[in-house]
Structure formats: structure tokens, C-alpha cells
Amino acid sequence: MTDLDQLKAIVLRHAGKPQPNMPRVSVSTFDRPSEPGWLVYDPVVCFVLQGSKQVFIGDQVLECGAGHCMVVAAELAAMGQISEASSEEPYVALNLYIDPEVISALLLEMGSAPVPPMDKGFGFSPAGPALIEAWRRLAELLDRPSEIPVMASHREHELMFRLLMGQQGALLRQIAGTDSRLSHIRRAMAWIREHYKEHLSIEAMATVAGMSLSVFHRRFKAINGLSPLQYQKQIRLHEARRRLISQRSEAASVAYAVGYESVSQFSREYKRLFGAPPRQDAGKLQRMVDPGP
Structure with missing residues (x-):
């Protein structure tokens, strides 16, 4: 062995x-x-x-x-x-x-x-x-x-x-390393997750990271594989999915709760990420968790 x-x-x-x-x-x-x-x-x-x-x-x-x-x-x-x-x-x-x-x-x-x-x-x-x-x-x-x-x-x-x-x-x-490039990006990532519902500018994110705008954007994407705004969007959509499944809320109320101003935009971006409209995707996952008799 x-x-x-x-x-x-x-x-x-x-x-x-x-x-x-x-x-x-x-x-x-x-x-x-x-x-x-x-x-x-x-x-x-x-x-x-x-x-x-x-x-x-x-x-x-x-x-x-x-x-x-x-x-x-x-x-x-x-x-x-x-x-x-x-x-x-x-x-x-x-x-x-x-x-x-x-x-x-x-x-x-x-x-x-x-x-x-x-x-x-x-x-x-x-x-x-x-x-x-x-x-x-x-x-x-x-x-x-x-x-x-x-x-x-x-x-x-x-x-x-x-x-x-x-x-x-x-x-x-x-x-x-508390002064490493990664620690600065992680600080910005934590701030984005804390404020994901808000309208965040790249300038504000870069300030939190203590970097210039161009350096912040380049290093953030290198580390994450996503731009800062794409990262915020995915955090929003993950939270929306969790709420749809656990709270069985309507798509419109969830969209507003996670920071979207347009329900149609929310539905488009949700489907692009998860492959199905919000309610359809949530229903499928709920049936998987609780298939019933």
C-alpha cells in the first residue's frame, strides 16, 4: 500500500x-x-x-x-x-x-x-x-x-x-505578509464583500487597497481572474441565489435587496452566470435539496 x-x-x-x-x-x-x-x-x-x-x-x-x-x-x-x-x-x-x-x-x-x-x-x-x-x-x-x-x-x-x-x-x-500585494488586494476584496450592495467605484476600491488605479485593476484581475466589478457582481449574484433558495423570495425583491436597480438586468446577469432564470434555477435547486415524497 x-x-x-x-x-x-x-x-x-x-x-x-x-x-x-x-x-x-x-x-x-x-x-x-x-x-x-x-x-x-x-x-x-x-x-x-x-x-x-x-x-x-x-x-x-x-x-x-x-x-x-x-x-x-x-x-x-x-x-x-x-x-x-x-x-x-x-x-x-x-x-x-x-x-x-x-x-x-x-x-x-x-x-x-x-x-x-x-x-x-x-x-x-x-x-x-x-x-x-x-x-x-x-x-x-x-x-x-x-x-x-x-x-x-x-x-x-x-x-x-x-x-x-x-x-x-x-x-x-x-x-x-501584511504589506504584500496579496494582502492589499485581499483587503479590497473584503471591503467589496462588505459593501457589495452599494454602487462602488474602481477609484474607491483602489483607495482601500492603497494602490493606484491602474496597478490595482491589473493586480486584482491577475490574482482573481476577474475584474473588481466582475467580482462584486458575482458576490451579488451568489447572495441572490442563496436568498432565492433559503427564503423562497420573489426575484424582484431579491434583486433590489442585493443592490440591483433593474430587475431585467438582474435576470439577464443571473441567467448568464447560473444558466437559468432566477426562479427556475432556484426551483431546480430546491427540488434537489427537498425532493418531496
Whole structure:
């Protein structure tokens, strides 16, 4: 049995179970391919153990198969789908949501090192033997919960160290840097999410980021794959979809609630993003969640 197989066996034992003692660790499993769905990633490291998924960020497509680690360094709007999964061989992934303080502490111990230029807020690469071993050692604690209070931080530091030494190290270094380009863009992204209902100008966003207009627009799109206004639009539409499904509200009231002034514009942009008009799309998702008798 390979190290990857050993790790997969551990992870499958805990699939579908909450991990209250390790809240930033989660297991994802799917027993069939999925339809494309939109989501907003939090900063996370995802290690695919079996199967495959596609992630669409802007005009880029990532195909993440077994043995690949994906690092997302900012709160990116993306579309994803499980592309390879079956009941015999389900899609399996282990996720760890990133704590910038862990990275900062490691960098202090590692000493200064040049940070390569970073032009994206995401990346993926194959995991080598040392990284797979670090993931396995962290996952083993799921079988030994009594050890988590003492050992979890050590195992997480080991895993992050291996990632910092690998191909995605530049991404992780940017997360820790309070004066990095990424931190400035993330500050603007947080401000956009907080004020998504309002009419926001690029000038105001650039001011929040502390950048000139041209530099802000270029770096924002490089990191996100979307322009600042496209990012705001997707946040609005994701929130509208959530309200349509959870509150069963009318499309017009939801459109106004998320900041649209025109219901027809809202419907056009909603259909362009999700593939169906608001009410039709929400009805389909509600039936999937609650199919009835």
C-alpha cells in the first residue's frame, strides 16, 4: 500500500463527520461527477486523494487529479465540478483552511528568503513524498482525537513547512505578509464583500487597497481572474441565489435587496452566470435539496 493509499484509507474513515477538535480540517467525498457550481473559496489547501475535479477561475481551468495539492490564497469566486468519481472509486479530498499566523510563525523560524513574483492567487502542483507524509501525519490525528490538543499544531506546522518549501511557497508567503500585494488586494476584496450592495467605484476600491488605479485593476484581475466589478457582481449574484433558495423570495425583491436597480438586468446577469432564470434555477435547486415524497 502506497503512502497515498494509507492517507486515503484514514480520510475515508472520517468522511461526512464533523471535526470539532480540528475545525479547519475537512474531508470532501463525492460518489458521482457533479454539475458545475459557483462558490467563493476561502484561503485553503486541498489535497486530492482520488478522483478529479475541475476548477474554473476567470478564464483559467485547473484539472486537479489524485496526488495534486491546490492552494487558494485569497477569497476567490470560482466555478467547480467533480469530473471523475464513482461509487466504486469516489472523489476524495482532504482540506485544510489556512491560518496566516501559522505561516508567519514558520517564516520567522525559517529566516528571510526572497519572495518570487506572484501573479495569481491560486495554484496547484503534484505532492512529493515528504508532503504526502506530512498530510498523513496530520490525518492520523483524526484516529487519535486525544492527541489533537498536543500534536495538531506541530503536525500543521510540518505540513505548512513542506508547502512553503514547494512550488506554492510564494503563494503562502504572500498570505503571511501584511504589506504584500496579496494582502492589499485581499483587503479590497473584503471591503467589496462588505459593501457589495452599494454602487462602488474602481477609484474607491483602489483607495482601500492603497494602490493606484491602474496597478490595482491589473493586480486584482491577475490574482482573481476577474475584474473588481466582475467580482462584486458575482458576490451579488451568489447572495441572490442563496436568498432565492433559503427564503423562497420573489426575484424582484431579491434583486433590489442585493443592490440591483433593474430587475431585467438582474435576470439577464443571473441567467448568464447560473444558466437559468432566477426562479427556475432556484426551483431546480430546491427540488434537489427537498425532493418531496
